[in-house]
Structures are given as structure tokens and as C-alpha cells.
Amino acid sequence: MFATVLLLLVALCAQGGNGEERGEEAQRPGHVTVVIVGGTGDLAKKYLWRGFFELYVNKVKGGNTFSFYGGGLSPADKGKPALFEILKTLSCSKDISQERCALLKEQFLRLTQYRELKTLENYQKLGKDIEQDLKQEGMTEAGRLFYLSVPAFVYADIADKINSSCRPTSGAWLRVVLEKPFGHDFRSAQVLASQLGGSLKDEEMYRIDHYLGKQVVAKILPFRIENKKFLDPIWNKHHIERVEIVLKETLDAKGRIAFYDQYGVIRDVLQNHLTEVMTLLSMKLPKNLSNSEEVLNNKLQIFRSLLPVGKKQAVVGQYQAYKTEVQQELNKTKDHVSITPTFAAVLAYIDDAQYEGIPILMISGKMLDERVGYARIVFKNDVFCVQNHNSVHCKPKQIVFYFGHGSLQYPAVLVSKNLFKPVLKDAEWKEVTEHKDVNVLGLSITDYYVHTPKKQREAYSELISHIFAGRKNSFISTENLLASWGLWTPLLSSLATSFPRIYPGGAENGDLLDICVKGREINYNSEVVIISNDQMGGTSAKGFQVMQGKFRGTDMVSAWSEELVNRLAEDLQEAAEAAVRENGVFHLALSGGSSPLALFYRLALHHFSFPWRETHVWMVDERCVPLSEAESNFNTLHDHLLQHVRIPYHNIHPMPVQLNQRLCVEEDRGALLYENEIRALVNGSSFHFVLLGVGYDSHTASLFPGSKWDEHGKKLVVMTESPNKPHQRMSLTFTAINGARRVAVLVMGKGKHELVTQLSRVKDNPDKWPVTGVKPASGTLVWYIDYDALLG
Numbered sequence: 071m072f073a074t075v076l077l078l079l080v081a082l083c084a085q086g087g088n089g090e091e092r093g094e095e096a097q098r099p100g101h102v103t104v105v106i107v108g109g110t111g112d113l114a115k116k117y118l119w120r121g122f123f124e125l126y127v128n129k130v131k132g133g134n135t136f137s138f139y140g141g142g143l144s145p146a147d148k149g150k151p152a153l154f155e156i157l158k159t160l161s162c163s164k165d166i167s168q169e170r171c172a173l174l175k176e177q178f179l180r181l182t183q184y185r186e187l188k189t190l191e192n193y194q195k196l197g198k199d200i201e202q203d204l205k206q207e208g209m210t211e212a213g214r215l216f217y218l219s220v221p222a223f224v225y226a227d228i229a230d231k232i233n234s235s236c237r238p239t240s241g242a243w244l245r246v247v248l249e250k251p252f253g254h255d256f257r258s259a260q261v262l263a264s265q266l267g268g269s270l271k272d273e274e275m276y277r278i279d280h281y282l283g284k285q286v287v288a289k290i291l292p293f294r295i296e297n298k299k300f301l302d303p304i305w306n307k308h309h310i311e312r313v314e315i316v317l318k319e320t321l322d323a324k325g326r327i328a329f330y331d332q333y334g335v336i337r338d339v340l341q342n343h344l345t346e347v348m349t350l351l352s353m354k355l356p357k358n359l360s361n362s363e364e365v366l367n368n369k370l371q372i373f374r375s376l377l378p379v380g381k382k383q384a385v386v387g388q389y390q391a392y393k394t395e396v397q398q399e400l401n402k403t404k405d406h407v408s409i410t411p412t413f414a415a416v417l418a419y420i421d422d423a424q425y426e427g428i429p430i431l432m433i434s435g436k437m438l439d440e441r442v443g444y445a446r447i448v449f450k451n452d453v454f455c456v457q458n459h460n461s462v463h464c465k466p467k468q469i470v471f472y473f474g475h476g477s478l479q480y481p482a483v484l485v486s487k488n489l490f491k492p493v494l495k496d497a498e499w500k501e502v503t504e505h506k507d508v509n510v511l512g513l514s515i516t517d518y519y520v521h522t523p524k525k526q527r528e529a530y531s532e533l534i535s536h537i538f539a540g541r542k543n544s545f546i547s548t549e550n551l552l553a554s555w556g557l558w559t560p561l562l563s564s565l566a567t568s569f570p571r572i573y574p575g576g577a578e579n580g581d582l583l584d585i586c587v588k589g590r591e592i593n594y595n596s597e598v599v600i601i602s603n604d605q606m607g608g609t610s611a612k613g614f615q616v617m618q619g620k621f622r623g624t625d626m627v628s629a630w631s632e633e634l635v636n637r638l639a640e641d642l643q644e645a646a647e648a649a650v651r652e653n654g655v656f657h658l659a660l661s662g663g664s665s666p667l668a669l670f671y672r673l674a675l676h677h678f679s680f681p682w683r684e685t686h687v688w689m690v691d692e693r694c695v696p697l698s699e700a701e702s703n704f705n706t707l708h709d710h711l712l713q714h715v716r717i718p719y720h721n722i723h724p725m726p727v728q729l730n731q732r733l734c735v736e737e738d739r740g741a742l743l744y745e746n747e748i749r750a751l752v753n754g755s756s757f758h759f760v761l762l763g764v765g766y767d768s769h770t771a772s773l774f775p776g777s778k779w780d781e782h783g784k785k786l787v788v789m790t791e792s793p794n795k796p797h798q799r800m801s802l803t804f805t806a807i808n809g810a811r812r813v814a815v816l817v818m819g820k821g822k823h824e825l826v827t828q829l830s831r832v833k834d835n836p837d838k839w840p841v842t843g844v845k846p847a848s849g850t851l852v853w854y855i856d857y858d859a860l861l862g
């Protein structure tokens with residue numbers, strides 16, 4: 071039976087169309103070709119064909135004609151039957167009669183064919199065939215949709231083939247859909263984005279996060295807009311106690327370990343799904359929800375105001391059986407240890423006037439007690455009930471976006487009755503008033519106003535209809551993707567050596583994974599840490615203590631990079647507190663470059679205890695570029711530190727590299743201006759603390775090898791030339807640096823090992839090795855060198 075249907079399918083495809091639809095030709099906006107690359111894979115089997123069938127059912131009356139291709143690596147004799155097996159199971163929604171459904175399905179099958187898509191020739195043939203069919207049928211083309219349901223490492227290659235041989239005829243659109251993972255950190259995401267950018271335009275790429283197609287997730291913004299008059303007064307730090315975004319799974323990672331062990335829960339769930347929900351909850355409301363550019367831009371703003379997330383803002387766990395699964399699936403020996411987290415709870419803060427101080431918790435894990443996803447906004451309750459604790463106004467006040475599963479079993483938006491009665495102006499949603507008796511996050515269902523979609527739709531079907539309509543606001547733009555990786559990458563690297571807490575899985579976890587938030591930090595609530603000896607592997611011998619020693623005859627502190635940065639931050643704070651006690655003010659001069667970034671993160675995180683109000687921040691050096699540009703040292707300092715701390719504006723002293731609307735022109739005397747500012751404000755022109763880095767060529771500040779530094783005399787600030795672009799620099803001189811009370815030189819990373827070795831041997835010769843000219847006259851010099859740089 072199935073052989074005959076297949077024959078029919080092939081025969082009719084060769085004719086390129088379908089008689090019934092031809093009658094509607096006049097109204098046709100055009101023909102759409104859909105190609106699912108990986109069309110017989112798991113995702114296609116479970117969701118994609120259903121989604122495209124639904125699209126076909128909904129749009130076939132709209133005047134479009136379609137053809138569908140399932141592409142795979144297998145030759146046609148294997149691929150065709152596999153595809154047919156999948157298509158056979160398609161079904162319609164309940165509101166379509168059986169006869170009509172059978173008819174639609176038959177049409178859909180006729181319009182669908184299998185294609186081997188492996189080589190460039192395969193793609194060229196596909197491109198030619200599509201064009202020939204269009205010509206034969208005299209159809210105008212509306213567009214081509216390629217859905218890449220394949221591993222990410224082949225994206226760039228396929229995109230290139232599509233660009234070279236399957237672009238549509240002029241005037242028609244091209245849309246290429248991609249599934250996560252989009253890289254595994256900032257750098258790799260950037261590389262992938264730029265590879266894809268060579269073949270596809272930004273507007274042609276649709277990066278899918280299926281969470282954004284979930285009905286309740288898609289409802290967050292409309293809900294916030296429709297209930298603006300209730301929410302405006304309470305959607306802020308004065309009323310919100312905390313926000314929780316949670317995705318719990320009961321499944322393990324079995325069968326997917328080869329993928330999962332490279333990623334872990336943070337990359338798999340937090341970086342994408344939970345981050346997207348977080349931005350929807352906190353972003354500025356767009357004036358126009360259908361304006362993709364505005365929606366994506368407002369999301370991007372949230373990334374800009376998030377405080378950096380560090381190790382102290384995360385706890386990680388791993389279910390007990392994971393280790394054995396890894397050993398089996400990756401064919402490892404019994405002493406192999408994986409520290410990939412399968413559970414994580416992360417604490418984020420948005421540093422703006424509306425939300426500052428509100429803890430935002432993002433939590434996800436495998437092998438937990440139940441399968442559920444939700445976002446909950448818990449409001450402060452300032453009512454204290456003396457007698458009747460069951461009265462409604464004593465109960466928790468919360469809004470819950472319930473994505474599905476869990477105790478409720480259906481997606482819903484729930485608002486506790488002591489908040490307000492929400493409005494949902496959407497004919498496709500209804501209020502639920504009859505419920506079975508369930509408890510949702512600490513409240514009985516009857517304590518909520520509950521709204522649910524009248525008809526549940528698959529996230530993929532929803533997003534496929536958005537792709538068809540060219541609506542980009544529920545997809546991830548390149549900019550937003552990189553911003554998200556910018557948030558998560560530092561945390562991922564700081565967790566690279568952290569041992570997860572081992573948990574048994576399921577109900578047995580008990581309260582082992584409960585977390586507590588104190589100040590800006592998050593910890594497991596219980597002290598028990600079950601790490602068996604073999605989980606620790608051989609690494610416990612590594613020793614994380616700080617080493618004290620001498621380098622070039624002066625003090626040196628050395629440790630693993632994170633410990634080193636902590637120590638430097640502590641020393642810096644101690645110096646600041648001492649200076650404020652003695653002089654009422656702390657003058658700090660900071661360098662550019664990448665080494666201090668980790669220090670800036672640390673300072674931003676612990677900014678409450680630092681005397682920022684009494685601190686003046688000066689620049690050690692600056693590039694001759696506008697301060698607003700990413701290359702500017704001041705810009706980096708601003709983005710990573712200054713904007714997160716409470717420092718008075720008039721205490722901030724950028725170098726005046728731009729005067730009279732031009733950059734670093736001699737006669738504008740920028741250097742002299744800065745020097746005079748130092749002389750006017752800094753007692754004896756002696757900074758309390760100067761932080762320096764050192765470049766591969768041993769330059770420090772912007773003092774490069776090959777200059778005659780004696781010629782600066784008593785000058786504090788000069789213009790210098792860098793061998794690298796931008797060549798022009800403004801820099802403190804050795805006179806200014808060596809006048810400081812305390813100078814710290816921070817050296818980090820394996821790449822600096824050779825330099826450190828060399829520096830340990832050479833004599834002072836600032837013209838050749840500038841950093842050797844750092845010799846505070848009456849202050850102290852301390853080298854902070856991490857183990858990577860020291861030991862290689």
C-alpha cells in the first residue's frame with residue numbers, strides 16, 4: 071500500500087503542482103518552497119513536519135502554493151520510505167472534519183518529496199528543479215524557506231551552498247532557519263555568526279529559540295501591555311521581592327551525553343530559554359509589539375544594564391548517575407571525572423533605577439522531582455495579619471507565567487487575587503473558573519485569576535507561522551545572541567574548575583538543592599556537600615592558595631587567576647579605606663587593556679562596601695579615539711565598572727583626547743590640561759594607587775619600547791606613539807607613576823609566560839623594557855602574576 075502512494079507522490083511532483091489549487095491562480099501571491107534539511111531527523115519527526123502541515127492547512131486558502139522537500143544524507147531509496155513513515159502520522163486539529171483532513175493530508179503528501187542533500191551538486195540540482203517547476207507552471211515565486219535541522223557544525227557549509235545555488239529569483243524572499251546551539255561561548259558564537267554572515271544577510275537568518283513560541287512565553291509582553299495600568303505602579307524594585315525563572319526536568323541526559331557533556335545546563339537552557347524569558351519580563355515595553363526592531367532593541371538594552379554574573383552568583387550540581395553515563399557513552403575509564411553541571415541556579419541583577427536590587431533567579435536541572443516550566447514574580451507583602459492568616463490579603467502576592475506541565479498540566483497566566491483582576495484582550499484566550507483542586511507555587515488555584523489559551527499550540531507550529539509571515543521579533547538576532555554570550559561566558563569560564571554538588575535525582579533530592587540568597591550572593595542552603603573521593607579525581611592536590619614571593623627584587627603575589635584578582639581587589643579596597651581615613655579621598659589611576667577586566671567585574675560585584683563616593687578615578691593612558699568608541703580605554707572602564715558603581719560624576723577624570731572636535735592635536739594641549747587637573751586635585755600629584763598592566767613587548771601605560779623617557783623631565787602626562795593602531799596615545803609618565811604611594815602591575819595568562827621569564831632576568835632598562843622603569847620613589851610596587859603567566 072505504501073509503495074503505491076509513493077509512486078503517486080513522485081509522479082505528481084514531476085508535474086510540479088496540484089490541480090485543485092490551480093483554479094485559484096489569480097489570487098496567488100506566489101509559490102513558496104520549503105526545504106527541511108535533516109528532514110528525517112528527530113526534530114523533524116516530532117515537530118517540524120507537523121508544523122509545516124499546519125502551516126499548509128492554514129495558508130492554503132490564503133492564495134499561496136507550496137512545495138515541500140525533506141532533505142537528508144541518505145540516497146533516495148532509503149530516505150523516501152523514512153520520510154513517508156513520518157508523514158503518514160500527520161493529523162489535523164479537532165476543528166477540521168475527517169474528510170477534509172484526509173484530503174489535505176493527501177495534497178500535502180503529493181506536494182512533498184525526498185531529496186538527497188549532501189554535495190554541492192545536490193543543492194545545484196535542487197535549485198535548478200525549483201526554477202524549472204516555477205517556469206513550467208508559470209508561477210511567480212514568493213519565497214524559499216530552508217529549515218536547517220542538522221548539527222551546528224555544518225551550518226556554515228550549508229548556508230554557503232544555499233547562497234551559491236539555491237537563492238530565489240529576484241523579488242522573492244529567502245529565509246534560513248537555524249536551531250541552537252549557536253556557539254558554546256562568546257568567541258565561537260562570533261565566529262559562527264561571521265561565517266554565516268558571509269552567505270546570508272541578517273534579515274534572512276531566523277535563529278529559533280522554541281521557548282519564544284510557547285504560548286505563555288509569547289503572552290508575556292501582551293500581558294504587560296494590556297495590564298499596564300495595574301502593573302506600572304508595582305513593576306519595580308519597591309514592590310517586587312524577587313523573580314524566579316525555572317525549568318525543571320525529570321529526564322536525564324542518557325543517549326545525548328556526547329553532546330551534553332560539552333554543553334551542560336547553563337549553555338543548554340540558561341543562556342537561551344531562561345535568558346529570553348528574563349528579557350521579556352524586564353525589557354522596556356515596545357510602543358509597537360509588531361515592530362521587530364524595537365522589540366529586539368529593547369531586549370538588548372537589558373543586557374547592557376545587567377550586572378556581571380560571577381562564581382558567587384551561581385551554584386551548580388550534577389546528578390549522581392551522570393558520571394557512569396559519561397563513562398559508558400564516551401567510552402571512558404572508571405576514573406574519568408566530568409564536572410559538567412546538570413543543575414544550575416544563577417542570580418542576576420539589573421542595575422537600573424527600576425529594578426536595581428531585585429534578585430532574578432534562573433534555575434534549571436535534569437533529574438529533578440517534576441517536569442515544569444514557569445516564571446514567577448513575587449511581590450512584597452506589607453500586610454501583617456494578626457489573627458486570620460487565611461484571609462486573602464495575607465497570602466503571597468504573585469504573578470505566574472506557567473509554561474506548562476507541573477501540577478497544573480496546562481499553560482496559563484495566573485495572578486493572585488489580592489493583586490488585581492487582569493485583562494487579556496485576546497479572543498484566543500479564556501478565563502478558567504472551574505478547576506480541580508490543585509496548588510500552584512504555594513497558593514490554591516482558587517486564589518488566582520487564571521487565563522489559558524483556548525487551543526493549545528505547539529511552539530514549533532507557532533514559530534513556523536511567524537517565519538512564514540516574516541515576523542522576526544520572536545527570533546534571536548546576531549546582536550542579542552552575542553550580548554547573551556557576553557553575559558554567560560565569564561561565568562562559564564569561572565566555573566570551569568568548580569565541582570558540582572552531586573545529587574541523587576528525583577524526589578530523593580529532598581532539600582539538597584535548595585538555595586539561599588544573601589546580599590548579592592547565592593549558595594546552597596544546606597552545608598552537606600556530597601563529593602566522593604573519586605569525584606574529586608586527582609585535582610585536589612592542585613592547591614588554590616596564594617603564593618607570596620619576590621619578583622625583580624620587589625613584592626609579588628601569585629595565585630590562580632581568580633584568587634589573584636580577589637586578592638588584588640582586597641588590597642585595593644584596603645588602600646582605599648586607609649586613604650579615605652587619612653585624607654578623606656582616594657585617588658586611583660586605572661589602565662586599559664584586557665587584564666583588568668576581571669578586576670573590574672570583581673569590583674562591580676562588591677561595590678557596596680567600597681568607598682566609591684570618596685574615590686577619584688583617573689586614567690593611566692588612553693587611545694586617541696572618541697571616548698564613546700569601544701576602543702577607548704575609558705569606554706571599557708565605563709561599561710565594565712563605572713556604570714555599575716555609585717561614584718559621583720565629578721570624581722571621574724577621563725583623559726581629554728578629544729578637544730575642539732578633533733583628536734589629540736598638539737596645539738590643543740590635552741596632555742597639559744590633564745596634568746594641570748592632576749596638580750589641582752591630587753595632593754602632591756601623588757596618586758594613592760596606580761594599576762598597571764604590561765604588554766607582550768613589555769610596554770606599560772602607553773610607554774612603548776624605543777623611546778627616551780628621560781626627556782619627559784617633570785612632565786606628568788605626555789603624548790606617545792604606539793606601534794599598534796591607533797598609534798597616538800596619551801599616557802602618564804614615569805614621573806607620575808613613580809610618584810604614587812602604591813603601584814600594582816597585573817600580569818595574567820599563559821601568553822605572558824615568556825615575558826615574565828625574560829623580565830625576571832633583565833636589568834632595568836626602561837628604553838628597551840619600559841615596565842622596568844616602574845620604581846616608585848617613596849611608595850611600594852607589587853607584582854600580581856597569575857600561575858599561568860608565572861609557571862607557563
Ligand SMILES: *[C@@H]1O[C@H](CO)[C@@H](O)[C@H](O)[C@H]1NC(C)=O
Binds near residue numbers: 233268269
Ligand atoms: C553570496 O554569494 C555571492 C556569490 O555567489 C557573494 O557575492 C555574496 O557576498 C554572498 N553572500 C550574500 C550575503 O549574499
Ligand SMILES: *[C@@H]1O[C@H](CO)[C@@H](O)[C@H](O)[C@H]1NC(C)=O
Binds near residue numbers: 358359360361362
Ligand atoms: C507596527 O509595526 C509594524 C511593523 O513594523 C507596522 O506594520 C505597523 O504599521 C506598526 N503599527 C503602528 C500603529 O505603528
Ligand SMILES: *[C@@H]1O[C@H](CO)[C@@H](O)[C@H](O)[C@H]1NC(C)=O
Binds near residue numbers: 401
Ligand atoms: C573503547 O575503549 C577501548 C579501550 O580504551 C577501545 O579498545 C575500544 O575500541 C573503544 N571503543 C569505542 C567504540 O570507541
Ligand SMILES: *[C@@H]1O[C@H](CO)[C@@H](O)[C@H](O)[C@H]1NC(C)=O
Binds near residue numbers: 754
Ligand atoms: C598632602 O600630603 C602631605 C604629605 O605628602 C600631607 O602632610 C598633607 O596633610 C596632605 N594634605 C592633605 C590636604 O591631605
